[in-house]
Amino acid sequence: MTPEKALSRYVSDYQVDGVAYTRHDKGMYWTDDDNALYTGIMLGAMSYRFAAHPEKGLDEVKRCLRGTWLLITATGTPGVLVRRAFPAELEASFGMPLYAEQDRVVELRDGYYYQLKTTRDQITGVLFGLACARAFVYGHDPVVDESIRYQIAQLYKAIKARKWSVSDHRFRAHGTSAHKLDAPLRLLLKALAHSVGELDSVPSEQWFYFVKLFTLHYNTRIQNAYSHGLNAMCAHALWLLRGHHKHYRAVKEWMSIIDGVVAEERNPFWELLLTFQLTPAARFRMDDSGDDPYTRFFKWNKYSKELSARINTSGPMIDYMVCAYMSEKWDYES
DSSP: OOHHHHHHHHHHHHEETTEEOEEOTTSOEEOOSOHHHHHHHHHHHHHHHHHHOGGGOSHHHHHHHHHHHHHHHTTSSTTOOOSEEEEGGGGGGGTTTTGGGSSOOEEEETTEEEEOOOOHHHHHHHHHHHHHHHHHTTTSOHHHHHHHHHHHHHHHHHHHHTTSBOOOTTSOOTTOSOOBOOHHHHHHHHHHHHHTTSOSSOOOOGGGGTSOHHHHHSOHHHHTHHHHHHHHHHHHHHHHTGGGSSOHHHHHHHHHHHHHHHHHHTOHHHHHHHHOSOOGGGOOOOOSSSSOTTTTTOOOOOOHHHHTTGGGSHHHHHHHHHHHHHHHOOOOOO
16 A cells, blocks of 8 residues: 555545544544644644645645644644544544543533643644644645644743643643653753744753653653653754754754663664664565565554554554655655
């Protein structure tokens, strides 16, 4: 299956108002609560698609920006990111109200359900997507430019007002310990803000030089490849925005640390993000034979149930597309 065919299937089966979802074995939309993260990855993939194939236009980028816009405006307080949002009219397709009864913080506003308790995972994905959009799409369409600028500005204002936290519109973190942005994510958000004129001075993070970047940013002992991925996305986004912060050398050092671990896993997606070359293991094509084409490809999801049926999950479909389009668009400079 070509990337374009995969894209067509993904858009028709897995996106709702631009937000990324998976599917139940019963055909219902499903989530592991990381839909904002997946939506950001999809925005990154479509930004690379445009960079590689500008003749295909910006429709898919706009679709994904619609999704990230919904996720940062659903509460009524612009810039407050939610984990997912979907139309109330599709309640049955999303398993409501059962989902709300499973200790999830779900609210309803203006015809959309949205879920709170946002963590670093979700903001990492969204900032990755916006960084790719800023690097490869910005400057080609005034409406798209304004959407990118608005979303970055609102995220920056809301998170800064919450003392670098992704707590909700009522300033609550709902008991999660992962609501505070650490030095790499703060720097990424500030670099994005600087890139659209929201921040005048080139940002710097005092602690960025000193934090144990690989172990502090995410708990890799617990989450393994999932954490490597979050680190890799943040590092890659900072590298794309290297003209908008003061820590180019520190980012390169961080990337080399992550790369050493990724090399042991031989994970082509992370190898692509960090070493900027398509490895032999990544040169593959999806097919409809029923065989799992993702073996050793993208160990993103933490749940064995998803890993056993990867062909039907949002993660691998998005991963395939971002990897494929990145391999076509090399715009890296040392």
